[in-house]
Amino acid sequence: MTTIAVKNLSKRFGAIRAVDDVSIELAPGKIYGLLGRNGAGKTTLLNLITQKIFQDSGQVMIDGCDVAVHDALLSHIYHMTDKNYFPDAFRVKKLFRFCQAFYPEFHLPYAEALAEKFSLTPSKTLSQLSSGYATILRAILALASNAPVVFFDEPVLGLDAAHRELFYRELIAHSCQSPKTIVISTHLIDEVAEILEEVIILQTGRIALQQPVEELLEQACLVTGANDKVSNFVAGRTVVGGETLGNAKAAIVMSPITLDERHAGEQAGLEFSRVNLQRLFIALTNQPGVQR
Amino acid sequence: MLVGFKNDKPIFLQLAEAIEDDILSGTYTEDSQIISTTDMAVTLRINPATANKALGYLVDEGSIYKRRGVGMFVMPGARGKILTKRRERFGQYFVEPLLLEAAKLSLVEQDVIAMIKERGGVK
Numbered sequence: 001m002t003t004i005a006v007k008n009l010s011k012r013f014g015a016i017r018a019v020d021d022v023s024i025e026l027a028p029g030k031i032y033g034l035l036g037r038n039g040a041g042k043t044t045l046l047n048l049i050t051q052k053i054f055q056d057s058g059q060v061m062i063d064g065c066d067v068a069v070h071d072a073l074l075s076h077i078y079h080m081t082d083k084n085y086f087p088d089a090f091r092v093k094k095l096f097r098f099c100q101a102f103y104p105e106f107h108l109p110y111a112e113a114l115a116e117k118f119s120l121t122p123s124k125t126l127s128q129l130s131s132g133y134a135t136i137l138r139a140i141l142a143l144a145s146n147a148p149v150v151f152f153d154e155p156v157l158g159l160d161a162a163h164r165e166l167f168y169r170e171l172i173a174h175s176c177q178s179p180k181t182i183v184i185s186t187h188l189i190d191e192v193a194e195i196l197e198e199v200i201i202l203q204t205g206r207i208a209l210q211q212p213v214e215e216l217l218e219q220a221c222l223v224t225g226a227n228d229k230v231s232n233f234v235a236g237r238t239v240v241g242g243e244t245l246g247n248a249k250a251a252i253v254m255s256p257i258t259l260d261e262r263h264a265g266e267q268a269g270l271e272f273s274r275v276n277l278q279r280l281f282i283a284l285t286n287q288p289g290v291q292r
Numbered sequence: 293m294l295v296g297f298k299n300d301k302p303i304f305l306q307l308a309e310a311i312e313d314d315i316l317s318g319t320y321t322e323d324s325q326i327i328s329t330t331d332m333a334v335t336l337r338i339n340p341a342t343a344n345k346a347l348g349y350l351v352d353e354g355s356i357y358k359r360r361g362v363g364m365f366v367m368p369g370a371r372g373k374i375l376t377k378r379r380e381r382f383g384q385y386f387v388e389p390l391l392l393e394a395a396k397l398s399l400v401e402q403d404v405i406a407m408i409k410e411r412g413g414v415k
Binding site: 030031165168169172173175176177194195196197214217218266269273274275276 | 297299300301302303304329330333334336337338339340341342392396
């Protein structure tokens with residue numbers, strides 16, 4: 001079981017603060033969603049944690065030890081990126097054996113079983129794989145790595161709907177069998193909402209929030225009804241988004257609503273419903289600089 | 293147990309209620325083993341912790357019990373307990389929204405009762 005703690009991590013590219021004073025903790029056994037708009041700093045953050053690039057300031061701690069000093073600890077993390085680091089002429093089956101030789105924890109039979117499930121032909125060379133299959137291969141290597149911490153950066157990019165479903169199911173089955181810390185960075189929020197235990201939302205390099213999904217969804221409430229009635233009801237509350245359509249209005253409220261308030265609202269013709277993660281994410285990240 | 297998730301309440305609660313429905317309908321009888329956390333998580337594509345939470349809720353409610361190393365089983369008497377609980381909630385969950393909608397449409401009590409009778413009443 002491995003715990004990762006990121007402390008005040010910052011990285012600039014020229015004038016851009018790609019990662020800006022980020023502190024997060026990843027507890028063992030949880031499935032995290034790393035969410036953020038394009039350019040929010042998700043990939044940079046993962047690259048910093050795995051020390052593919054180096055921070056300007058801040059620390060990455062694995063089990064309480066600084067990785068800048070104890071770089072062997074990085075073997076606890078497998079990072080599935082969007083890049084292929086292996087020679088194009090390698091065949092899939094040779095790559096599997098290569099991984100087994102180099103990563104002592106690599107589980108060859110599992111990789112072969114996954115290849116069969118995804119109909120990935122083991123005799124193909126890497127250069128013969130379509131972009132979808134190249135992603136599938138990287139996902140298989142990540143699942144079979146058996147590392148206690150696995151980062152998936154856009155794991156389903158280019159995959160068809162059936163293969164995406166298969167990947168999610170394999171990911172869940174795998175994490176049930178050998179609990180590990182999983183971080184999924186993705187734009188397909190609707191698809192992973194029910195798989196995630198906790199979300200980390202990045203906005204322009206900063207942590208907008210880190211919270212259990214269920215807790216976050218319980219906090220938010222969509223209030224709909226006549227324009228003026230909704231406006232009256234939400235006055236003085238924290239509204240993070242919504243839209244107006246003719247005389248009707250919908251507002252996403254993030255501050256607590258008591259049962260009595262809700263009941264009174266319903267009597268006045270307002271409707272109250274839960275917000276799904278994707279809609280809430282869009283509302284939160286459309287705000288200029290969410291600070292919590 | 294196949295659940296099409298709605299967005300009106302937490303997933304773990306929807307799962308727990310789906311299992312309760314199966315106990316009510318007799319799909320799961322007393323002392324029979326129910327679906328495992330792993331099967332539930334993989335089949336329904338949800339976080340294993342959510343599946344665990346649903347089972348934990350049912351244990352707290354006294355509807356299921358754990359046999360170490362084997363799995364979860366339906367508690368004797370669970371069906372009666374669930375029945376009582378659901379009956380108590382029936383007014384709040386079903387009658388109240390019915391009355392709200394009826395009021396919205398200016399239907400009176402007799403109208404609503406007539407509609408129930410038209411459909412052959414409560415079966």
